[in-house]
Amino acid sequence: MTVRSRIIRGAFFRRDPIRCARELVGTELIWGKCIGKIVETEAYLAENDEACHTFSRPTARAFVERNKAGAAYIYFSYGAHWMLNVLVKGIANGFVLVRAAQPLRGIALMKKRRGLDDERRLCSGPGKLTEAFDITDRNHEMNLCVDPRHCFAYAVEEDVDVVADERIGITRSAHHPWRFTIRGSKFVSVPVRSLTRPAIDRNSSPR
DNA sequence: TTCGTGATAGAG
DNA sequence: TCTATCACGAAG
Numbered sequence: 001m002t003v004r005s006r007i008i009r010g011a012f013f014r015r016d017p018i019r020c021a022r023e024l025v026g027t028e029l030i031w032g033k034c035i036g037k038i039v040e041t042e043a044y045l046a047e048n049d050e051a052c053h054t055f056s057r058p059t060a061r062a063f064v065e066r067n068k069a070g071a072a073y074i075y076f077s078y079g080a081h082w083m084l085n086v087l088v089k090g091i092a093n094g095f096v097l098v099r100a101a102q103p104l105r106g107i108a109l110m111k112k113r114r115g116l117d118d119e120r121r122l123c124s125g126p127g128k129l130t131e132a133f134d135i136t137d138r139n140h141e142m143n144l145c146v147d148p149r150h151c152f153a154y155a156v157e158e159d160v161d162v163v164a165d166e167r168i169g170i171t172r173s174a175h176h177p178w179r180f181t182i183r184g185s186k187f188v189s190v191p192v193r194s195l196t197r198p199a200i201d202r203n204s205s206p207r
Numbered sequence: 208t209t210c211g212t213g214a215t216a217g218a219g
Numbered sequence: 220t221c222t223a224t225c226a227c228g229a230a231g
Contacts, residue, residue: 056215056224058216059215076212077214077226077227078211079225081227083226125228126227127227167226168226
């Protein structure tokens with residue numbers, strides 16, 4: 001089976017962001033010589049989601065209008081890190097943030113770019129991942145569903161145990177369980193907080 | 208736990 | 220022009 005036949009096409013991203021985020025976990029991110037298995041994503045909704053850039057950034061709303069599903073939305077965060085998102089336009093619009101990956105190929109190159117040897121820490125966060133893969137704003141608005149060298153691809157193994165958990169690193173609309181990880185993966189950014197979330201649990205949580 | 212870093216947006 | 224904010228990461 002060739003790489004091309006496994007490419008995830010635009011139809012995948014013409015659904016809703018939550019489902020896309022969940023199903024992108026376990027797929028492969030192919031970027032030049034580097035390949036990683038995606039172990040962590042988050043969904044952001046263009047509507048009614050205060051954590052999404054579209055909520056407060058006119059440029060993000062314009063991006064959604066201007067681009068097709070599967071376009072890369074890449075921005076610079078905290079003066080240091082690039083974030084890789086994929087545009088979803090379908091039943092609902094939004095983004096999938098690619099947060100962590102398990103290095104599969106091009107590992108020596110990733111180590112060099114990151115200045116690290118520990119494979120677990122090469123792509124264990126959205127900023128680390130883009131550094132390891134050399135993803136920057138020059139890839140902004142790139143269509144990630146056509147070029148087999150810059151795309152997502154279905155993995156050969158299909159059985160993936162995905163855990164839903166609350167998104168992290170945000171202050172607004174943080175309660176939605178729209179973070180998705182591979183259960184038990186050692187390559188995620190931050191360990192999942194709870195495998196089973198109580199429906200209402202205000203007393204056991206400090207702060 | 209703290210802090211650097213720079214883009215963005217909105218207020219004045 | 221100024222300020223607040225931020226989907227982070229590394230050092231301590």
